Structures are given as structure tokens and as C-alpha cells.
Amino acid sequence: MAKVERKSVKRRSAEPRTKPVAELATGGEVVRMRKSIQxxxxxxxxxxALMQTPLGRAPLREIAAAARMSRSQAHRYLLAYINTGVVNQEPQSGLYSLGPMALKIGLSAVSRLDVVQQSANELRNLVDTVGCTGLLSIWGDHGPTVVRWIDGRRPMVTSLNIGSVLPLQNSSAGTIFLAFQAPPKVLQLLESERATGHGDSRRELNRKIKTTRKDGYATVSGDVIPGLAAISVPVFDMAGWPVAVIGVLGSAADKAFLSQRNIDAALDAAQRASTAIGWQPSTGAAIFAEPDADYVDALAPKPAPRG
Known part of the structure; x- marks a missing residue:
């Protein structure tokens, strides 16, 4: 046994030393590329491959095929992962699934996600692109609440500011939450708002929500503050629920503000923010799988305004 150990030591010492970091010349600069562990x-x-399995567990042959490697090679990796708690193997079925260590890693990464910061970064980029004032809203105790405000090239004089609560029915941010938020979260506030006689008829509200779900964005012009128009788009979490709304403000008199160019720029910004916090386009919006998605018809009729 001692001889085997000496030979193995000798073979290791005979192996070539780690090659220097590769260098790549680009545009007159030399970029040093890190040598990775293959x-x-x-x-x-x-x-x-394990994350992509529909049921969260799979046999060796499926994992090997998805990972594009032989079964024997995949088995060696799986054994190492089982020893470290990254993977579990069910004793009866022999199926593999992600283990407790994988869960810890995932939760640690999620805990470091900052929805507001990621969305605010994209909002700033959007403001630089379209030149208009931008605001970021989240769902608060009293409805859509402005938490970030970024002036555009021409600062706007308005009563809106950080901390303002936007109406559900007449603001573009409110329409986004009505269209994509879980119904139990919005119903009580919506009923309270409608009880005052403000807002749309059930037919108009239903139409607005369906249009917003189809288009993926909402616009208003002069509905909240006369003379102001707005574009709002949702930021989704990994489950497909809206966690923030990115919006831009412009003049209702500026016909170019509600252009498809500005709308597309806002949609792109929201998609980047959503992706940064774990959402995937294949997830879509969770509201489409919600049994109570068509909740408007169950609302009480809006009372007639008091004369």
C-alpha cells in the first residue's frame, strides 16, 4: 500500500503545473480570463437537470440525458452531491431530487434579492431612455404606494411624491394591481373605494382589467391629475405575482408620450427587473391560473353619486 501511495504522489508531482491565466487581446486591451474548474x-x-424535472425528481437515465453525459459520469456526480446534502435519493424508488443544502443555497440567494432596488435601477435606465419622470409603486396597506421618484429631463410640478397612495380604478398603477394582483388582496380596498361612488362601472372595470391582462401594461391620460398621462408596467416575482409597478409620467397634451416606443421601453425595463428577482417568461402571470380571476362581476354595483 505504501508503494501505491508513493507512485500516486509521484504521478501527481509529474503533472504539469497550472497554466497561466489566458490572455485575450480585444481592441488594444489585454483581458485576463479566469481559468475555471471544468x-x-x-x-x-x-x-x-434536476431543477427542470416536472415533478422535482427523476431517475438517473433522465438526469444523465438532460445533462448531456453518460449515466456512469452522472452517477458519480450525484453520489458526491448526496454526500454533501445537495441531492437526495429516495430509498424506495431510487429517484433523485434536490436536497436540503440546495434549499439553503436557494433561500440564501432569494434573501439577498432587493425588489425595490432592482426595480429602481431599471426605472432609472428607463427615465434616461425616454426622458420622462419615473415612479415606482408597491402594494401597501392602503393600495399602490409610491416608493421611488426620479425626475426626467423636465421635472414635473405635481402633488404626487414619495408616499402618495394611488387610486385603484383611475391610476395606471392601480389598474396593474387590479389586473394582476391576487383578488383577496385587492377586493376589500376596491370595495371601499367604490363605496364612495368613485370609479368605473363593473362593465368598464371588467373591460379595463381584461385589456390590461392582454396587453401587459396600462395607460391613463388626465384620470388622476388633469394634464398628466402615465404608462405603468408590472414587475413580477418568481411565482408570477406583481411586487412592484414601474411607471413613467408625461404631459397628456404630448401625443408622442403614449407612443409604442415608450410603452415597449417600459415593458423591457419591467421584464429585466422581473428576471433579476427570479421571474421567468415561461412563468407568465400567476393570475391566469387563479380560479377567482374574474372577480369584478361579484362586486356590488357602484352607488350613484350624491347630489
């Missing part, structure tokens, strides 16, 4: 990159393919 086995780690290969192992990540195993974990990715």
Missing part, C-alpha cells in the same frame, strides 16, 4: 461547471448541469 468539473464544477459539469456538475452544475446535473443540478440544472
Amino acid at each position: 468539473s464544477v461547471e459539469t456538475g452544475v448541469r446535473i443540478l440544472d
